[in-house]
Amino acid sequence: MKLFVTGGAGYIGSHCVLRLLQEGHEVVIFDNFSEGSRETVRTLSELKFPGRLADVVQGDLLHPEDLQRALSDDSFDAVFHFAALTRVKESVQHPELYYCHNVVGTLNLLEAMRSFDVKRLVFSSTASVYGEPQYTPIDEKHPLNPINPYGRSKQMAEMIIQDFDRAYGIRSVCLRYFNVVGASSLGCLGDRRVIVTHLIPSIIHAILGISKAFSVFGTDYPTRDGTCIRDYIPIEDLVDAHIRALTFLSEGNRTEIFNLGTEQGYTVQEVLTVCERVLGKKIPVILESRRSGDPAVLIAASKRANEALNWHSQQLLEEAIRLAYAWEQKKMSMSL
Numbered sequence: 558m559k560l561f562v563t564g565g566a567g568y569i570g571s572h573c574v575l576r577l578l579q580e581g582h583e584v585v586i587f588d589n590f591s592e593g594s595r596e597t598v599r600t601l602s603e604l605k606f607p608g609r610l611a612d613v614v615q616g617d618l619l620h621p622e623d624l625q626r627a628l629s630d631d632s633f634d635a636v637f638h639f640a641a642l643t644r645v646k647e648s649v650q651h652p653e654l655y656y657c658h659n660v661v662g663t664l665n666l667l668e669a670m671r672s673f674d675v676k677r678l679v680f681s682s683t684a685s686v687y688g689e690p691q692y693t694p695i696d697e698k699h700p701l702n703p704i705n706p707y708g709r710s711k712q713m714a715e716m717i718i719q720d721f722d723r724a725y726g727i728r729s730v731c732l733r734y735f736n737v738v739g740a741s742s743l744g745c746l747g748d749r750r751v752i753v754t755h756l757i758p759s760i761i762h763a764i765l766g767i768s769k770a771f772s773v774f775g776t777d778y779p780t781r782d783g784t785c786i787r788d789y790i791p792i793e794d795l796v797d798a799h800i801r802a803l804t805f806l807s808e809g810n811r812t813e814i815f816n817l818g819t820e821q822g823y824t825v826q827e828v829l830t831v832c833e834r835v836l837g838k839k840i841p842v843i844l845e846s847r848r849s850g851d852p853a854v855l856i857a858a859s860k861r862a863n864e865a866l867n868w869h870s871q872q873l874l875e876e877a878i879r880l881a882y883a884w885e886q887k888k889m890s891m892s893l
């Protein structure tokens with residue numbers, strides 16, 4: 558198939574492109590390289606897989622003419638939409654950026670898809686659309702009550718996507734990711750972002766001495782050891798769900814929303830313990846007070862994706878941590 562991947566030079570998008578090339582698809586990446594990396598794209602173009610990276614378009618979702626130009630060149634079977642701004646804290650400080658890139662950007666993409674009659678979309682949504690959980694594990698029927706502009710921008714994008722199905726028959730799968738972790742088991746891709754906000758990369762940075770210590774935010778949550786509980790989904794399993802979502806749409810199924818998680822929660826303290834055991838390193842830790850907007854527990858119920866996509870997360874957290882660590886070490890050696 559011929560596939561259009563927005564944000565394909567970023568962390569999750571690039572892992573998805575790799576898998577699509579492995580599966581023999583032809584891929585066009587569309588990215589403004591604000592966070593995405595040229596090096597990542599070069600790696601993808603050098604891989605010898607059955608599929609082909611047909612083009613890499615430097616373009617912006619906020620410029621409709623970029624999208625029109627990129628989509629007009631070919632007839633695409635489907636779009637994977639990863640491109641977005643992704644930092645919760647930044648979204649609170651600069652909400653306008655998040656509503657522009659994530660909401661208007663998605664609208665521009667849908668308009669371009671409509672112009673060129675592209676009828677299938679796989680969209681990267683997030684557990685942040687649920688806000689403070691009313692119950693866990695969180696299933697897809699849980700009320701949506703996002704507590705920051707990032708989550709609200711994704712909820713709005715989901716609503717627009719649903720409306721484009723009703724009005725124009727663009728069928729979609731919205732995938733609500735929980736906490737994505739790890740790197741490619743081939744060792745060639747990982748998270749290249751310079752500003753690290755996620756838990757496991759932050760722990761690894763403390764181990765490697767890139768930061769002085771790892772900060773644990775809040776030790777008085779109503780959990781088994783007082784630290785927050787999250788559901789960590791390995792990136793290769795996450796990507797596998799995207800491949801299945803494409804098949805799901807190609808088989809003519811209707812628009813759907815699926816949570817993607819492991820249904821298993823780890824406290825921050827437990828993740829630290831696993832990291833110390835797996836990596837054989839002592840982690841310097843600073844205990845800090847809670848951050849606002851961090852729910853105590855976020856665990857996915859993924860039964861719907863298990864059943865409809867026949868998808869299950871398989872990689873152990875230990876392995877995802879090992880891969881993330883190997884990637885960070887490689888990144889460090891490359892920048893020396």
Ligand SMILES: NC(=O)c1ccc[n+]([C@@H]2O[C@H](COP(=O)([O-])OP(=O)(O)OC[C@H]3O[C@@H](n4cnc5c(N)ncnc54)[C@H](O)[C@@H]3O)[C@@H](O)[C@H]2O)c1
Pocket residue numbers: 563564565566567568569570587588589590591592593594616617618619638639640641642643658662681682683684733734735736737738750
């Ligand atoms: N990483 C996670 O744990 C996580 C969790 C839930 C949801 N998500 C979602 O997954 C998607 C991918 O996230 P990621 O972690 O790979 O982030 P990322 O920053 O690595 O990737 C996003 C990519 O989009 C590009 N981009 C941003 N704005 C753009 C625009 N206006 N036009 C064109 N390109 C643009 C960036 O250059 C980057 O390459 C996002 O939609 C994010 O909201 C990620």
